[in-house]
Amino acid sequence: MLTEFGKIFIFFLLGIGLVAAGLVTAWLLRPARPYPEKRATYECGEEPIGSPWVRLNVRFYIIALIFLIFDVEVVFLFPWALVYRNLGLFGLFEMVVFLGILFVGYAYVWAKGDLSWDKPTPQIPTLHSRVHFSEGDLQTPSEQRR
C-alpha cells in the first residue's frame, strides 16, 4: 500500500501545504496597494543601473564541476561503506586504489590553483611599437585641449 517513500512524499506535500496555507491567510489579511515606486526593484535603495543578470565569475562553474566529480565519487563510496565490515582487508585495498585515483585528480586540481578563489593578477597592456611617440601623442583630446 503506502510505501516509506510515499510517506516522504506526504512530507513534501505538507511542506508545500504549510507555505500555501500561510500565504492564503496572509492574502486574506494583508493590504494590497501597489504603486510604481513600491513595485520597483529595491536592490539597495538606489535606482538599479544596468541589467541585473550580470556576467558571473567563472570560478562558480569550476566549483560546480569539482563538486560534481566529488559527489559522484561519494555516491560510489556509500555502498562500499555499508558492507565494509564484511569485506575485510580486500575492501580496504579496493578503496585505497579507488581513492588513490581520485587523489591524483584532487592533487592536480589543487596544483592548478582551481581550488583557491584568489583574485587574478591584472595584466596592464603595454604598447610595443617602432614608431616613436612623444609625450603629447598619447594624451586624450580633452587633455590636449587643457
Place this chain on the structure above:
Amino acid sequence: MIETVQQFILALLANELVVAVILSVLPLVFVIIYTLVVLYTEMKVAAHIQDRVAYMMTGWHGILQPIADMIKLLLKEDIIPEKADRILFRVAPYVTFAGSYAAFAVLPFTSIYIGANIHLGAFFLIASGSIVVVGILMAGWSSNNKWSLLGGLRSAAQMVSYEIPTALALVIVAMITGSLNLQEITKFQDGGIHNWLIFGGPFPLKTKLLLLPFTLITFIILFVASIAEVNRTPFDLPEAESELVQGFFTEYSGLRFAMFYLSEYANLFVVSALSVSLFLGGWSSPFGSVLSGPVWGIFWFVSKAYVLVLLQIWVRWTLPRLRVDQLMYVSWKVLTPWLFVCLLAVGAILVSVE
C-alpha cells in the same frame, strides 16, 4: 451521537493514509513551535553576548515577541517587483521550505517514531538539502537584482562545497555502523554516553581508544560543515548584509520573506539533529537504561539538538564573517583532506580489529 463520532474516528484511524498524514503533521507542529522558541533564544543570547537586554516589552521579558513578529509579517503587504520573474519568484519559497521539511521524514525523534523508515535515511537528508539549494537559486535568479543573484550563487557554491565534507562524514559513520538509517545508527549507540560514536562507539576499550580521535575529528568537521550548510555566520556570505543587502531574499516581503527564515531555522534543526543522531546517540539516554523510553527519547533528542543549536548561535555572535576565498579554502583544503585521512584510518582500524 457520541458513538457515531467514535466510530467515525476509529474508521479514520483504520485508514493507513490518514494515519500517515497525522504522523507527518507532528513534526510540522514541532517546527513551528521550535522556530518561535529559537527566534526568541537567538535574540536573547545575541543581546546578552553584546551586553544588551533585547526586547522586554511584549510579555514577561519579551517572551511574546516572536508571536508579535509573526503577526506583523502576516499583515505586511506582499510586493512582487515589476521586473521579477513572477513564476519563479512565487515558487521559490515553496521549494525551499518543502525541501527542508522533507528532511524531517528521516529524523528518528524517538525509538518508536520516525516519519519514513527508509534504509537510505541519512543519504536522503543530504539530497533534500540540495533541493533547498535549488529554491535559493530560484529566489536569487528571479528577483531581478544583482545582489540577490550573487547571493544565490554564493549560497549554491557554498552549500555544494560543504556537502562533500558532510557526505564523507556520513561515509565514515556508515563504515562503523553498517547502516544509513538514522534509527539503526541511533540503536547502534544505545546504552549510555560511553557508547556514543563521538567517544568511539560501542566497541572493546582498545578499539574505542583507537577510533576516538578520528570520530571526534569527524564530528567537529561535520559541525563546521553544518554551520556552512545553513548559511549562518561565520559562513553567512549569501546574505552578507554589508555587501549584498539581504542576499537572495532582498526583494521578498511579508510572509514570503518569513518562509525563507522558517526554512533556515528548520534547516538549522535538521543539521543539528543529523549530528546528534550520527554522533551523540540520538534519542538514547546518556545514563544507559535510566531515564530512557519513548517519551524520554523525545526529550533527549530535542534537548541534544537544542544544545547544538545554542552552540551554533554562540558561534554566530562570536566570530566575524569569512571571505569567499577563505570559505573555499576551509572546505576544499582543510576539511576534505582531513576527512580522507579519517576515512582511511577508520578503515584500517576496523580491518585490523576484525
